[in-house]
Amino acid sequence: MRKRARIIYNPTSGKEMFKRALPDVLIKLEKAGYETSAYATERSGDATKEAERALEQEYDLLIVAGGDGTLNEVVNGIAEQPNRPKLGIIPMGTVNDFGRALHLPSNIMKAVDVIVNGHTTQVDIGKMNSRYFINLAAGGKLTEVSYETPSKLKSIVGPFAYYIKGFEMLPQMKAVDIRIEYDEEVFQGEALLFLLGLTNSMAGFEKLVPDAKLDDGYFTLIIVEKANLAELGHIMTLASRGEHTKHPKVIYKKAKSVSISSFANMQLNVDGEYGGKLPGNFLNLERHIEVFTPNDIHNEELTQSEDVNTK
CATH class of the missing domain: 3.40.50.10330 (Probable inorganic polyphosphate/atp-NAD kinase; domain 1)
Structure with a gap:
């Protein structure tokens, strides 16, 4: 048949x-x-x-x-x-x-x-409350870029539209008090934004998660603590090269489940679209969907048994 x-x-x-x-x-x-x-x-x-x-x-x-x-x-x-x-x-x-x-x-x-x-590969997906995502969940003013960028601008200049809109929004960045519980750890303090990534590519930044694994059951959690405009600009420049993970204002962790809450009115970005507001409970669903991939996909981005390094 x-x-x-x-x-x-x-x-x-x-x-x-x-x-x-x-x-x-x-x-x-x-x-x-x-x-x-x-x-x-x-x-x-x-x-x-x-x-x-x-x-x-x-x-x-x-x-x-x-x-x-x-x-x-x-x-x-x-x-x-x-x-x-x-x-x-x-x-x-x-x-x-x-x-x-x-x-x-x-x-x-x-x-x-x-x-x-x-040729197929089983990959992780994320669950946020009752909604699912395949690439990214994030919060903070700068993460609103993807769904606030006009469609006409995107059609004219492509991915560069996000950078244009992002730099336009930098002066609006404001740190908020937030509580992030991830596995057995807790961050509580002022943060400009957070990102929960499943892949290495987010909004065109292909080195934002330089050690991404697509099937290991872990999110990459990135928290950018309160910083001034100069520090934030420096972090963004480093992110384009995958060197932001060592910046003193950046927390870079691996986690299977994450719970985030704040008294602030923080909007969420889910795979580039508006995803509601906090609070949010996030769970990694390991190897949950099967997708067709090239035979020569890079092995460093796929793992079935490697240990996950955290810092």
């Missing part, structure tokens, strides 16, 4: 390039033995609902064509279910952090080749 694949795609991502390539994608998947159909999202939440329907109809494979936001929605549609299908990813967003972390090709047909070749 032929396997069945369902493509869920954002027709506006990537300057509508996927919509134009869809006939060729369908032909390639059909030749590879998949009976394939496609669904175009129209509004926020559509990808989650369609992923849930695809599970009910017992598709063997879900293919997501879009940015990290579309992928996040699909993961939220399948994460609770025991019969989760394999996920194929065709990165079509502005930054594509998750696709970068998996070393997926930016070329549409080459990304389809990765799926057709059939």
